[in-house]
Amino acid sequence: MGAGVASAPPRGREERLRDTRRRLETDVDLWVATSGSQDGVHLVPLSYLWDGSVFLISTPRASVTGRNLLGDGRVRLSLGTTRDVVIVDGAAEPVDTAELGDERRAAFATRTGFDPSGIAEPYQYFVIRPRRILAWREANELRGRVLMRDGSWLD
Amino acid sequence: MGAGVASAPPRGREERLRDTRRRLETDVDLWVATSGSQDGVHLVPLSYLWDGSVFLISTPRASVTGRNLLGDGRVRLSLGTTRDVVIVDGAAEPVDTAELGDERRAAFATRTGFDPSGIAEPYQYFVIRPRRILAWREANELRGRVLMRDGSWLD
Numbered sequence: 001m002g003a004g005v006a007s008a009p010p011r012g013r014e015e016r017l018r019d020t021r022r023r024l025e026t027d028v029d030l031w032v033a034t035s036g037s038q039d040g041v042h043l044v045p046l047s048y049l050w051d052g053s054v055f056l057i058s059t060p061r062a063s064v065t066g067r068n069l070l071g072d073g074r075v076r077l078s079l080g081t082t083r084d085v086v087i088v089d090g091a092a093e094p095v096d097t098a099e100l101g102d103e104r105r106a107a108f109a110t111r112t113g114f115d116p117s118g119i120a121e122p123y124q125y126f127v128i129r130p131r132r133i134l135a136w137r138e139a140n141e142l143r144g145r146v147l148m149r150d151g152s153w154l155d
Numbered sequence: 156m157g158a159g160v161a162s163a164p165p166r167g168r169e170e171r172l173r174d175t176r177r178r179l180e181t182d183v184d185l186w187v188a189t190s191g192s193q194d195g196v197h198l199v200p201l202s203y204l205w206d207g208s209v210f211l212i213s214t215p216r217a218s219v220t221g222r223n224l225l226g227d228g229r230v231r232l233s234l235g236t237t238r239d240v241v242i243v244d245g246a247a248e249p250v251d252t253a254e255l256g257d258e259r260r261a262a263f264a265t266r267t268g269f270d271p272s273g274i275a276e277p278y279q280y281f282v283i284r285p286r287r288i289l290a291w292r293e294a295n296e297l298r299g300r301v302l303m304r305d306g307s308w309l310d
Binding site: 029030031033034035040041042043044045072074075076077078081082083085087 | 184185189190195196197200230231232233237240242
């Protein structure tokens with residue numbers, strides 16, 4: 001992070017929690033970072049559905065992200081810009097389409113504008129449970145950036 | 156990626172190359188994805204200097220990104236937004252401050268607004284050489300997204 005730009009005063013925890021929850025609810029895409037023994041580190045943008053406690057994503061089973069997450073569920077997500085960051089460390093678990101249920105699949109398709117059931121290529125849904133959430137804008141917000149620890153919001 | 160938004164027609168290669176090079180030259184921050192056996196996958200925003208062929212970044216030696224890159228130089232970078240993406244697969248190599256030279260250190264500090272030599276915590280510079288560069292906006296630009304292969308621009 002550069003220090004060249006005059007920064008606004010740092011937000012307190014309450015404001016960060018509010019901004020962060022609003023972003024999780026209103027954004028459509030996030031960055032998904034995964035790693036695997038075969039392909040190494042990977043990073044792609046994907047659309048998601050946030051239900052207030054977990055993220056739902058869908059990606060081709062055979063994609064690098066799909067293979068990585070099936071091998072090692074540890075995932076790091078980011079939302080926002082490099083100067084208004086939300087970062088999530090979480091655990092991804094594959095979910096069968098049947099297990100997911102019609103309502104949730106429809107909610108995902110509505111939210112993302114994308115329904116993997118209409119595609120010939122086999123897709124895999126993953127539920128991502130956040131364990132740790134961080135949020136900051138500039139360097140003066142690095143202190144106090146932890147908003148969730150061990151899966152619990154610090155509010 | 157969602158398909159809900161009406162998309163502009165896909166850019167041709169020439170336009171993508173021009174847009175991508177301009178972004179590399181003008182942006183200040185990028186996302187850096189790394190992985191390591193101890194900490195798993197990691198993702199942070201960092202400021203960078205692009206000299207036309209390699210990226211220069213700097214991060215605390217003891218940070219997760221620093222440790223990961225010292226252990227495994229494979230790195231994936233992203234610039235732009237989730238709907239106007241530039242993605243770089245590259246190899247990071249640590250560079251000593253002396254080896255880097257005064258001119259390059261000064262250029263880095265000017266570009267990023269950040270001079271690690273003024274900080275007590277030990278920082279490490281890394282040079283990242285791109286091997287593969289991709290760029291796309293919406294789903295209709297996935298075809299033709301490869302702009303660099305094996306370190307050579309496809310122009």
